[in-house]
Amino acid sequence: MRERLRAPEAGRGFELHPGAWWLWALGLATAASRTTNPLLLMLLCAVAGYVVSARRTDAPWARSYSVFLKLGLAVLVIRLFFAFFLGSPVPGSHVLVVLPEVPLPDWAMGVRVGGRVTAEGLVFALYDGLKLAALLVCVGAANALANPARLLKSLPGALYEAGVAVVVAMTFAPNLVADVRRLRAARRLRGRADKGVRSVLQVGLPVLEGALERSVALAAAMDARGYGRSAEVPPAVRRTTTLLTLGGLLGVCAGTYALLSAQGAVYGLPVLLAGVLLALAGLRLGGRRSIRSRYRPELFGSRAWLVSLSGAATGAVMVAAGSAFPEALHPQAVPLTAPQFPLWPAAGLLAGLLPAFVAPSPAPEPGPEPTSAREPAPEPSAVASSPVHEEPAR
Numbered sequence: 001m002r003e004r005l006r007a008p009e010a011g012r013g014f015e016l017h018p019g020a021w022w023l024w025a026l027g028l029a030t031a032a033s034r035t036t037n038p039l040l041l042m043l044l045c046a047v048a049g050y051v052v053s054a055r056r057t058d059a060p061w062a063r064s065y066s067v068f069l070k071l072g073l074a075v076l077v078i079r080l081f082f083a084f085f086l087g088s089p090v091p092g093s094h095v096l097v098v099l100p101e102v103p104l105p106d107w108a109m110g111v112r113v114g115g116r117v118t119a120e121g122l123v124f125a126l127y128d129g130l131k132l133a134a135l136l137v138c139v140g141a142a143n144a145l146a147n148p149a150r151l152l153k154s155l156p157g158a159l160y161e162a163g164v165a166v167v168v169a170m171t172f173a174p175n176l177v178a179d180v181r182r183l184r185a186a187r188r189l190r191g192r193a194d195k196g197v198r199s200v201l202q203v204g205l206p207v208l209e210g211a212l213e214r215s216v217a218l219a220a221a222m223d224a225r226g227y228g229r230s231a232e233v234p235p236a237v238r239r240t241t242t243l244l245t246l247g248g249l250l251g252v253c254a255g256t257y258a259l260l261s262a263q264g265a266v267y268g269l270p271v272l273l274a275g276v277l278l279a280l281a282g283l284r285l286g287g288r289r290s291i292r293s294r295y296r297p298e299l300f301g302s303r304a305w306l307v308s309l310s311g312a313a314t315g316a317v318m319v320a321a322g323s324a325f326p327e328a329l330h331p332q333a334v335p336l337t338a339p340q341f342p343l344w345p346a347a348g349l350l351a352g353l354l355p356a357f358v359a360p361s362p363a364p365e366p367g368p369e370p371t372s373a374r375e376p377a378p379e380p381s382a383v384a385s386s387p388v389h390e391e392p393a394r
Helices: 018-033 038-055 060-085 119-145 148-153 157-189 197-224 235-260 265-289 302-324 343-353 380-385
Strands: 095-102 113-118
Touching: 018 038, 018 119, 018 148, 018 302, 018 343, 038 119, 038 343, 060 113, 060 119, 060 157, 113 119, 157 197, 235 265, 302 343
Parallel strands: none
Antiparallel strands: 095 113
């Protein structure tokens, strides 16, 4: 019974739909946008990191997660740097240091360089920087777990015409990471330094050129094979498809923005649902233009639904907790108070760990085959003592 409950290894029949990973990551990003509590944000980053470490493969796109972690750390450092040297709009009474203030003209009212650095301003900048860093971590988790080629394969038929541009956009970053690793390894083999500003300048242009060339070559190969070719449809159907798709996407964007903001949570969900229905209707109608057949189409199975629902549950719990625990989710910087750790929202964030247990585990790398018991390998002493029969020369 225990073997049946274990998640299977990722294979052709058990691979998770890449869209499920993006839905899970968007749910986590929604949860991150609803709070500035550093304890909850760090717990959210830990949840995303654990799922990535448990279900990440050795593919080139899976190695981009560390890049997003470094980018989030850089965003946090830059936010604190600006708050330290350029001041913060939050007033404070706990002065840490007083910097020399640079006088500015009258037209730059509200902007200052230097002056008092308060603890309240730095704490406020820390909360905002952690929120943006958590969003980057969620996006990086989706990039590391979802296969971009399979995600492109599962696009609806109405989006085939934009497939070439999508290929270039989605394969540029993985190719960039792979080229960086390849060129750094080549420089190490030649005895050259692979770190520092000079090495980055010498490697940067070949890396960008190589990654872009590989992405464009893939797009050209898809175009040559007829990817995105569409059938003739009446003009009325084409216009209706365009209106439904664009209107649905605008509704999805407006509803998502309303859900992420604190004031639009009431009307955000109806607008989002209406936009999703319009977009699905447009994509369904536009799929008739596609004359391209699919070999082994991507299936959205039960495990993909569990992964998607875990992300949706995480975001829904944080949206509901916004009205129940407003002070705990948004700790105040003035006056300085220690952030609380609400148990109910924290338990909702732990629901995002479900993909680490239900998603198919990555297949192990093939190792050397073990020696068969029926045909044991000859011992070195027997090989050395065996006579060598030489063929007489003719």
